[in-house]
Amino acid sequence: MIRLEMLKKVDWDFAEASTNTATNAIHPYPAKFIPQIPYHFINELTLPGETVYDPFLGSGTTAVEANILGRNAIGNDVNELAVLISKVKTTPISIQRLDFLNSFLDRIRKRIDRYYKGKESEISPPDIINLNLWFKDFVIAELVVIKEEIENLSYQDLKDFCLVGLSGVIINVSNQDSDTRYVRVSKNINHEDTFIKFAKQTNKLIRIMSGCYKQLENGHSFFKVADTRKEGIFGEYSADLVITSPPYPNAYDYHLYHKYRLLWLGMNPYSLKKSEIGAHADYSKNNGMTEFDFQKDMEKCFLNTSSILKRRKYFVVVIGDSILKGQNIRNNEILKQAAQNTPFSFVAEFTKNLNLRKKSLNSKKKYKNYLWD
Ligand SMILES: C[S@@+](CC[C@H](N)C(=O)[O-])C[C@H]1O[C@@H](n2cnc3c(N)ncnc32)[C@H](O)[C@@H]1O
Incomplete structure (x- = not known):
């Protein structure tokens, strides 16, 4: 509880904070974490030598912050480029x-x-x-x-x-x-x-x-290209904290924006298209996917993540709203519903005002960090 009290005192806006810390600026990535967010959760909720898991790894911001703090990191993403960037960001080279x-x-x-x-x-x-x-x-x-x-x-x-x-x-x-x-x-x-x-x-x-x-030498990292909806991704590992920022419904098409990067690097944008959650292409059509599809996908992700996270440990999700067929979608509520049929119970929430200097994902000016255990 004391650690939660410490987290409640953090100013989550980080309005003036630099996002170019450590290796975090080596490659652009849509919807990248502000590094200070995973930093504070990892610092308060884990001990050196413990393992932090990010099931939507992206460009590996969670892993960089974990390694710098002397924690090990594991993570997966369906985007091969995300896994490569994360590997490079966490591999020290003299x-x-x-x-x-x-x-x-x-x-x-x-x-x-x-x-x-x-x-x-x-x-x-x-x-x-x-x-x-x-x-x-x-x-x-x-x-x-x-x-x-x-x-x-x-x-x-x-x-x-x-x-x-x-x-x-x-x-x-x-x-x-x-x-x-x-x-x-x-x-x-x-x-x-x-x-x-x-x-x-x-x-x-x-x-x-x-x-x-x-x-970066303070901790080790291990990543996989894998879909978080599939069971048994990290069967051989267990984690002491999960912190992640999942894809939002209708927000990005990672397979499309990264298509020529992936092709030049010998990677496959077509398999990414099939496994990417939330893609604009799937949600924007009139008869396309709905918030209920997103909820089902996230329920599977919660369930699989619960088998990697040790008992009585925390799962932190950073999420904002999105716009679906002209409606504002409160993804936080969808995630709360998705978590209901899983072993997690809701613990706390922390609100962050979006940094107005930066382009935001959606029209709402706030997003939230949610904590489950
Ligand atoms: C908001 S981004 C994460 C950004 C990350 N926090 C960072 O700092 O770079 C969401 C990520 O989820 C990944 N993703 C989408 N569907 C997925 C799935 N089914 N399994 C695993 N990762 C997925 C996307 O490729 C994207 O990298």
């Missing part, structure tokens, strides 16, 4: 190893230079649907060279690190409007811009990792 990337960037620069001088041997584009509609020919050539050089790196942690760097620039150099708008637009992209952006991004990632890799 400054000595990061130094290999100077010669790596140099090799790419030389090959791209040769390509524009007509001296690079034939470049074969990957077999990706409608590639030429979404990328200029010379952008494709530069991306192919970058991808090949990443594959030639000797260490898996550096490969993953550079793939996240590459993913971070793909939308920027494509004809896709933005991370959260799957519409083709004309962009002013010139020769070598793709390499320049990738090099800049990689150097940013190197700076971030060099500044915090020692903090």
Whole structure:
């Protein structure tokens, strides 16, 4: 109870707080946590050495905060890119190893230079649907060279690190409007811009990792690509705290916004489409899914999560409202209903005013953190 009293004293608005702490800024991700939210719950509700689970891992903010605080982290997501980003965000890489990337960037620069001088041997584009509609020919050539050089790196942690760097620039150099708008637009992209952006991004990632890799050594992480509705995902593990921010009905289409990132990285947006909860594409149609479908999905997730969480431990959910067929949907109420047929009982809620400087998911200005045990 004392710990709950401490949590009630926290100002959950974090209006002035930086979200770029530790490795949290290495890749954009829609509906990312403010890192201070998982930080406070983990700090108050677990002890060093214990395990924190996030069943909707996203970009791994929960895991980063857990590791920094000396807790271990487990997590799963249906988005392969989410799992890769989370892995990179929580895998410490020493400054000595990061130094290999100077010669790596140099090799790419030389090959791209040769390509524009007509001296690079034939470049074969990957077999990706409608590639030429979404990328200029010379952008494709530069991306192919970058991808090949990443594959030639000797260490898996550096490969993953550079793939996240590459993913971070793909939308920027494509004809896709933005991370959260799957519409083709004309962009002013010139020769070598793709390499320049990738090099800049990689150097940013190197700076971030060099500044915090020692903090990441405080804990271990383990992630899986898996659907939280399926039983037995982490049969071999148990957790001392669950903290998560689930997908909202009708909010995002992760498979669509990340489609070309996933395809370039050799991942599968089509299987993500089938398993993603809450996708706008499923909920926006007139005869599409409803809040009851969301409730059923979340009930399965609660049940499966209860088999991983130790007894008398807490389950924290951070959720806001969404708009479904013009109606405001109170997702907190849906989650309370979903939890009723599971072993969890409701404990407390904490309200947060949305930071008005930032784009919000929906028209409501508040969202809440809910706590079950
Ligand atoms: C709101 S985001 C989580 C963001 C995360 N807290 C962060 O800080 O980046 C919700 C996540 O749920 C994932 N998701 C959707 N359906 C899922 C399912 N059936 N099983 C597991 N993850 C799912 C989405 O891919 C997305 O990454």
